[in-house]
Structures are given as C-alpha cells and as structure tokens.
Amino acid sequence: MEKPKEKDNRLEVWIAILIALVSLTTALATWRTASLGSKAGDLIYQGLLNAVKRQAAANEDWRRAYEEAGYARDYLVNLDGLIVQENSTDSASQEHAAQLRTYLLPGMESLATPLGKDPSYLTPEGWLNVQKRFDELEAQSSDLSSLDPLASFSQADTYYAEQRWLVLGTILITVSLFWLGLSQLSHLRSRILILVLGVFVYGIGLVWSLGVEFVFFILRGGVL
C-alpha cells in the first residue's frame, strides 16, 4: 500500500505540471486579449485616417463645385445682359455686344463649363444644382471618396466585443491558477478539494475562451 507521504509528493508533481500548463494558458489568453484591443485600436486609427482623407477630398470637391457654380452664375448673368444688348436697335451697342461675345464670353464660358452650359444642371426651381456637380466630382475622386471609416469602426467594435468576452475567460483561467497554487500549499485533504475546484474553473475558462474565439471567427467571416 502507498504511503500518504509518497502519495502527497506525487500529487505535488502533478499540481506543478498543471500550474505550468495553466500559467502558459493564462499567458496565451492575456496575449490574445491584449492583441484584440490592439487590433481594434489599429482599425480605429485606420478609420480615423480614412475619415480625414475622405473629408479632405469632400472639402476640396465642395470648394470646387461652388467655385464652378460662381463662374457659371457670372457667365449666365452676363450672357443675359449681352443678349439684351445684341437685340437692341442701337448699332453702337450691337457692335459692343459683338465684341464682348467674341473676346469676353469664350473665356467666361470655358470657366462656366459644365454648370453654366449644360441645362441638366438647372433645377426645376431655376437655381444651379451644385449637389449634382459635387456628386460627379466625388465620383471622379473615388479612390478617396470611397474610403469607408465606418466599416473600420464596425470591425473594431467586433474586436472590442470579443475582447470583452475573452476577458471573462482569461479571468477564470487566472482564478484557477490561484486555486492551483493554493492547493500546492495546502494539506492533503483540503488540497484535493481545492485542486478539483481549480481544474473545474480552468476547464470552464478554457472552454469559454475557445468558444468566444470560435464564435467571433465565424462572425468575422473567417478572420482571426
């Protein structure tokens, strides 16, 4: 029959091996939890950069759209005055109008294109459709305007959500490490009870962590 002292020594070795295994799992779970926060932070950083780039492009497009609208307005206003001048009975005024049409108007017209030349840019109310021109400019700079910071933020949120759940698993594993350590220091009778408790908590923590990892792996479409 095995002596209690030998039995105790053998149990101590097994507990030590368990402690090493749980310590390794704790380190791995802590690393994964921290790396999830880091991934989320990177995505937020990327999203904010994209937001700034996209907004800068939109700002430039709005500036250009209203600048072109200003040119178009000046052209159309001058053109209507010129038409009255051309239709007058005064020959001097007609000649003046002809000179303006030859030398002034082409330059104004080139600046006013397309808003001042294409009737499709006039709204039913009569004003220039600057929004339409802005949309066209945005389409032209699609490499910047198509940047989607909200997609990065949404992806960051999934990493944060996973981090939240994984923290619970990490805590359970850490708690089990504490109990295993305590069992190593305790006497034989209470040692087994504490050891069982530690192994049980570790099992729950491990299953929880792996489950969380699996669920979010599926939710992100196969991305870790």
Added chain:
Amino acid sequence: MNKSDISNPERGKTLVLVLTLLNTVLIAAVSALQVDATIRANQANRDSQYYAVQFTGSLIQTGARSDYDLNTYSMLLTNTQEALVAEYTAMQRQNANDQQGFEALTLESQIYQARADRAGSLSFLMTDPAYAPASDQVLPNITAYLSDLNSYSLELVQKQNDASDAYHRWNNKSDSYVAVLTMLAIAFFLLGVAQMVQPSVRLLFSSFAIGVISIGILWTLILLVF
C-alpha cells in the same frame, strides 16, 4: 506566543481562505469592469474625433455655400439698383428733351434688369419657398436660411461634445477601477501575510484586509452607480 496560539496554530485560517476567495472574485469582476470601461472610453474617443472631422467638413461646406448664395443675392440687388438708377436717369433725360440719352439709359436699364432677373432665378434665397420673399417689398428670410444652414454643424458639435464627455467619464472610471484593483492587490498581500503569521496577529491582518476589501467594494459600487 500565547497559549491558544500553541494549542491551535490553524485558528483563523478558514476565514483567511474565505476572504481570499472573495477577494479573487472581486478582482475578477473589477478587472472585467475595467476592461469594459476602457473599451467604452476608446469608442467614445473615436466617435469624438470622427465627429470633429465631420464638423470641419460641414463648416467648409456651409462656408462655401453661404458665400455663393449671398453673392448671388448680392448680384441681384446690385443689378436691380443699377437698373432702377438707369431708368430714373433715363426719365430725367427725357424730361430734359435728351432723346439720345433717354434711349441709351433705357437700354442700360434693360441690360441691368436682364442680369438682375437671371441672378434672381439663380438665387436660392429668392426661389426656395422656405426663404423666398412673399412680395417684391420684403427681403428673403435670411435668418431662417442661416439657421437651417448651420443646423447640421451645430448638431455635429453637440454629438462631438457628448462623445467627448462620454470619453472623459469612461476614462475616469477606468482609472478608478485600476485604483480599486491596486487596493484589492494590497488586500491579497495582507491576506498572504495573515496566512503566514501567528493566529493572534492573523486576525489583525485579516481585519486590515477586510477594511481594504470593504473600501474596494464601496468604491466599485459608487463607480457603478454614478
């Protein structure tokens, strides 16, 4: 060493064990709360910065738009006044029997009026029913126009401020949770010492640990409620 210490050296160890278990559970819970607060602070910080970027864009857009709209309206006013002045002067030349002057100024008035008509049709302030004047005698509703123009920017500022406040609130909570965790770590130390010393001193260390744990619990509850 007193007699009871010698007769029962394990006295109070169960209490220390229970306290250690309680402290472990508390640390686990506060750690989870701390991570949650940090995540919320990060998200609010992100939202705050995103709204700030959008706000600058909104300001630039409204600036460009109001510049265009008010310049168009100003063009309408200038040409209308020029047309009126030319028309009055033409009438004066007619009264002075200056037919050539009358015809030249009448033409000038017609040119300005044509320009004014076009500026009026292009003016958002004169064509949009929300701001257009009901008659020629009144001005467009510029106050309503400016109010509507800036409403989106103001909305963004409000969102940005709210997000910024949320960031500070959660960040402060996160910092406080770290302080609570530090206190609970001290409680761990006290319980460890209590486990090692003589039974008579064990109770003293345990009561110190109970005090520290109580403060930690109270602080956590305050953070959860407020």
